[in-house]
Amino acid sequence: MMHASQQPGSSPHTHTGRSTARVMQLVLLATLPGIAALVFYFGWGVLINLLLASLTAIVAEAAILKLRQKPVGFYLKDYSALVTAVLLAVALPPLAPWWLVVTGTLFAIVIAKHLYGGLGYNPFNPAMVGYVVLLISFPVEMTRWLTPATILDSGANLPGLSQSLALVFTSSPALDGLWDGISGATPLDLFKHNSGQLVEQFYQGEVLFSEGRWAGVGWEWVNLGFLAGGIFLLWQRIFTWHAPVAMLAMLLLLALIFHDGGSSHSLGSPALHLLSGATMLGAFFIVTDPVTSATSNFGRLIYGALIGLLVYIIRAWGSYPDAVAFAVLLANFAAPFVDYYTLPRSYGHERRRRATEQQE
Amino acid sequence: MTADQATKIASITIHEPVIHKTPGGIHPPDNKQQSLQRGLGIAPLPEKLVLPLNQHSGAPATPIVAVGDTVLKGQKIAEPSGSVSAAVHAPTSGTVTAIGLHPVAHPSGMNAPCITIESDGKEQWCQRNPVSNFTSQSPQTLLASIRDAGIAGLGGAGFPSHIKLSAADNGQAIDTLIINATECEPYITADDQLMRSYPQQVVTGIQILAHILGQPQRILIGIEDNKPQACDALQPHLQSTGIQLAKFPTKYPSGGEKQLIQILTGKELPNGRLPADMGIVCQNIGTVHAIYRAIVEGTPLISRITTITGDACAEPQNLETLIGTPMRHLLEHCGYQAQAGQPVVMGGPMMGFALTDLDAPAIKTTNCLLAPSTAEMPPQPPAQPCIRCGLCAEACPANLLPQQLLWHAQARNHQRLQSHNLFDCIECGACAYVCPSHIPLVQHYRAAKAELRQAARERIKSDRARERFEYNKQRKQQAEAEKAAKREARRIAAEQAKATLAKTHAQQEQTPTEQASDVVQAALQQVAAKQASPEQQRAKLERSVNSAESRLQRLEKKLAEGQAESSDAPLSEEQVSGYQAQIESARLKLTETQQKLKEFNNGQQTNLEDKVTAKVLASPKQTADKKVASLQKRLTGIEEKLAACDDDDLRQALENSASKFRSKLQDAQQEASALAANSGNDKPVTDPATVAATQQALAANKQKAPLTPQQQVERLQQRMQKAEERLATLSDPVQIDALQTSLANLQQKLADAQRALENP
Structure with missing residues (x-):
């Protein structure tokens, strides 16, 4: 479809027809394989998180737009709040208490997004700001992950819908017993506590790894799901390959170097680093x-590589098992600086220019 | 060997042009088929043709016809003014009915100077000079013909063609001639149709260009692969011409000159350079055809092919259009039905602009009129915030960062806009086409460019003003320094003089000599001796009053007689004014003498003695005090003025002079108090130098002492004799008259002198 220009006389008079809303819809669509894997392994809790976060995000977005005296309908229709909500929700532990999801989403939409000027003006990724705020404020709730459904002890089952809702919305001690059977560490968390065993030995001793194919039961499929969604978005030209490939390549490189052949000092196999935690989602x-x-392709290579580097450093030598959120926020700080030195070489110019230079 | 094999070998030996990749670009739906269904039509002759004087880039042409003139088809009606300009010709025969402002095709919707011709329907041609064999002509002759035919780039920019083609003539070696047949904008098919309809003419046109440019080694026709029929039409005419057809994949904006050069040569045009600097000349294929017509047919540029298309036209088609045909006439011919709120765009959908008035005429650069329906181009939704998705950067053919440019344009950050190479933006519109937030990016860039240009102009202006100011400041400081140096020198001289004086005093006290008062006395006596007795002076003054009076009367009488109608010898105008001038001077003289007499009678002359005495006797202390008093008086005056003044500039000036006077006053006061402290006794200046000077002056006056009566009589007699001799030789009545007056005066004086001699 083509559109005539809003102001007559200003070229171009046509348009691809692709809108911000369409871009956001495609992103939402691309999260589906990952979400499917999450639901398969972790149950209703994932969907409750998604629903809670989405509702909170829409209400918060509408309220703050109203406060900022912006046209509410016009901005809500860009789906950007929903994307933030979904990305935060899939990163939170399933069956987390409702207030955790609501607090994180409110912080992401109100503070990280709108207090910085709204869509297009926020220097930090809102979903990651929300995530980090929760991780620092409520470490217990944030690290209580579930054991993938396929490797639960015999007799234990993931809670059904009504039980899940009860777990999320009430804190009755009667339900505490339920947790014991279903909670469990993530692969990265587990691997961090490997004390001196060879990787192969360690893997054999842990069901999460021994039953898994590459990087832990369930998690590898969740990551592959997000990878599939990412490839779809690449094919749709929603973004360029530079940042994600640079990040994954850097992570792979460091993992190869420090895997150490699976010795007792190994810092994790490349497969573990690429296919567990929030790697592919990130x-x-x-x-x-x-x-x-x-902004530039070259800049995005540096930006992506920086995130890969930070993720690995924090995972390997930091005190948190995963690190995508921290790495992304740190790289967000660096992005404008990277932009200064990575302007593309324009047509007819001999070299790339610096954004800060006065005259050529 | 079969003919097939022969062509195969030939095509192997001539290597195929290499196609290079360019960054960015977009693939909008090309929508070219609609206007190609009906072949080439001819726009019917309108009743009225309107020819803007500026259809090209550069200076507007100058009309060489007047309202009411009859013109023939092809007759030149406006001359190029200056080197970057193009001539305008009458597209049909008829009468010039107006020369003045008329709506023209311009983004601003402005009116511009145009020549309006009412056609007589006869299509009567003027004398044409076709050239049968262009190879026999020199490039210079051909260039002159092209200039004379008013040819300006038909591709869009309308740059006068002869200038680009003069490259070889100007000594630049041209090794590549690129013919731009890309036509990358959607909808437009004018060039496509041209190649299908006139392949032979186009190829001959290219050969003419090659001849003008000194036969470049490579001649390429750059064409997108969406025009196979045009390629097929051209191919048979290219055999053994050395001209190569370079087909490349369709992508917008491959038809930009910079992009086409990159596609066909792999080289980028260095920033700020022209293609000719790289040995390349680029010409649009439509221009080539116009040049063919100008040389081979002797026809100036009075028509072109224009695509009339868009869903609001029932019969979209390419039309052979006379320059100056109103747009409305062309659209109506193609069944245009206006749709509310829908613009008609001149040019393509990517770079064209909406017309504000359909009475505007088609000009040399009108390649397309696009009248889209609402379904075809619905109104664009309002812009959303930029999410820096970078789709624009992927689409940009110049490798810019459009999202950053937008950011800096909104922030008016001129430095960043320049470091992000805003001026390399070719305004192709690819970025805005892909922008998911529907931001009118190109509009932002145009505004930012205008702002930067304006800022640059203002910077130059303010730089000049600053330089002027600094020069002035420097000049003033220099003048001040010079003044200060002079003051210092004077001060040193005064101190030295004081020291000498002190020394003299010391000597005088030891050996008392002539008193200072004696010197003054002597001077006074000498001055008095120079003066005649008061009676003599009065008589002399009275005489001059009388003489002036009589002279005035005589002159007035003469003038009155001469001007009288009954006069036998009326005066000429010259004489009258001569008389009037004399009367005026006589009147002045009279007033002057009367004044002198009056003063004398009032006894003002008696002051002389006091003045001289005061001046000679004034001590340095007195002089300084006097100076202080006068400065104080002036300062008070200035301060009063300052209090009454309300104009800022004047106030400033007054304050400046007040402070100057204040400092002068301070100096003077210091001097005065220093003198009071130093000398104590108010002794007059009687240093030897002053005394000597006074004496010298008095001696000089002495020599001018009055003559004896005897001598006076003799001298007067001599003068009278001389005057009479002169009178005899004169013929001019005015002069004679003047001489007679002075003779009378002399006579009077002589009589007086003789009386004085007889009665001493």
């Missing part, structure tokens, strides 16, 4: 957030 849905990343 690479294709967070690092590619255009608002907070570097």
Whole structure:
């Protein structure tokens, strides 16, 4: 479809027809494989998170738009709040208490997004700001993950819908017993506590790894799901390959170097680093957030590689098992600086220019 | 060997042009088929043709016809003014009915100077000079013909063609001639149709260009692969011409000159350079055809092919259009039905602009009129915030960062706009086409460019003003320094003089000599001796009053007689004014003498003695005090003025002079108090130098002492004799008259002198 220009006389008079709303819809669509895997392994809790976050985000977005005296309908229709909500929700532990999801979403939409000027003006990725705020404020709730459904002890089952709702919305001690059977560490968390065993030995001793194919039961499929969504978005030209590929390549490189052949000092196999935790979600849905990343393709290579580097450093030598959110926020800080030195070489110019230079 | 094999070998030996990749670009739906269904039509002759004087880039042409003139088809009606300009010709025969402002095709919707011709329907041609064999002509002759035919780039920019083609003539070696047949904008098919309809003419046109440019080694026709029929039409005419057809994949904006050069040569045009600097000349294929017509047919540029298309036209078609045909006439011929709120665009959908008035005429650069329906181009939704998705950067053919340019344009950050190479933006519109937030990016860039240009102009202006100011300041400081140096020198001289004086005093006290008062006395006596007795002076003054009176009367009488109608010898105008001038001077003289007499009678002359005495006797202390008093008086005056003044500039000036006077006053006061403290006794200046000077002056006056009566009589007699001799030789009545007056005066004086001699 083509559109005539809004102001007659200003070229071009046509348009591809692709809108911001369409871009956001495609992003939402691309999260589906990952979400499917999450639901398969972790149950209703994932969907409750998604629903809670989405509702909170829409209400918060509408309220703050009203406060800022912006046309509410016009901005709500861009789906950007929904994308933030979904990306935060999939990162939160399933069956987390409702207030955790609501607090994180409110912080992401109100503070990280709108207090910085709204869509297009936020320097930090809102979903990651929300996530980090929760991780620092409520570490217990944030690290209580579930054991993937396929490797639960015999007799234990993931809670059904009504039980899940009860777990999310009430804190009755009667339900505490339920947790014991279903909670469990994530692969990265588990691997961090490997004390001196060879990787192969360690893997054999842990069901999460021994039953898994590459990087832990369930998690590898969740990551592959997000990878599939990312490839779909690449094919749709929603973003360029530079940032995600640079991040994954850097992570792979460091993992190869420090895997150490699976010795007792190993810092994790490349497969573990690439296919567990938030690696693929980060690479294709967070690092590619255009608002907070570097702008030129070369800049995005540096930006992506920086995130890969930070993720590995924190995972390997930091005190948190995963690190995508921290790495992304740190790289967000660096993005404008990266932009200064990575302007593309324009047609007819001999070299790339610096954004800060006065005259050529 | 079959003919097939022969062509195969030939095509192997001539290597195929290499196609290079360019960054960015977009693939909008090309919508070219609609206007190609009906072949080439001819726009019917309108009743009225309107020819803007500026259809090209550069200076507007100057009309060489007047309202009411009859013109023939092809007759030149406006001359190019200056080197970057193009001539305008009458597209049909008829009468010039107006020369003045008329709506023209311009983004601003402005009116511009145009020549309006009412056609007589006869299409009567003027004398044409076709050239049968262009190879026999020199490039200079051909260039002159092209200039004379008013040819300006038909591709869009309308740059006068002869200038680009003069490259070889100007000594630049041209090795590549690129013919731009890309036509990358959607909808437009004018060039496509041209190649299908006139392949032979186009190829001959290219050969003419090659001849003008000194046969470049490579001649390429750059064409997108969406025009296979045009390629097929051209191919048979290219055999053994050395002209190569370079087909490349369709992508917008491949038809931009910079992009086409990159596609066909792999080289980028360095920033700020022209293609000719790289040995390349680029010409649009439509221009080539116009040049063919100008040389081979002797026809100036009075028509072109224009695509009339868009869903609001029932019969979209390419039309052979006379320059100056109103747009409305062309659209109506193609069944245009106006749709509310829908613009008609001149040019393509990517770079064209909406017309504000359909009475505007088609000009040399009108390649397309696009009248889209609402369904075809619905109104664009309002812009959303930029999310820096970077789709624009992917689409940009110049490798810019459009999202950053937008950011800096909104922030008016001129430095960043320049470091992000805003001026390399070719305004192709690819960025705005892909922008998911529907931001009118190109509009932002145009505004930012205008702002930067304006800022640059203002910077130059303010730089000049600053330089002027600094020069002035420097000049003033220099003048001040010089003044200060002079003051210092004077001060040193005064101190030295004082020292000498003190020394003299010391000597005088030891050996008392002549008193200072004696010197003054002597001077006074000498001055008095120079003066005649008061009676003599009065008589002399009275005489001059009388003489002036009589002279005035005589002159007035003469003038009155001469001007009288009954006069036998009326005076000429010259004489009258001569008389009037004399009367005026006589009147002045009279007033002057009367004044002198009056003063004398009032005894003002008696002051002389006091004045001289005061001046000679004034001590340095007195002089300084006097100076202080006068400065104080002036300062008070200035301060009064300052209090009454309300104009800022004047106030400033007054304050400046007040402060100057204040400092002068301070100096003077210091001097005065220093003198009072130093000398104590108010002794007059009687240093030897002053005394000597006074004496010298008095001696000089002495020599001018009055003559004896005897001598006076003799001298007067001599003068009278001389005057009489002169009178005899004169013929001019005015002069004679003047001489007679002075003779009478002399006579009077002589009589007086003789009386004085007889009665001493």
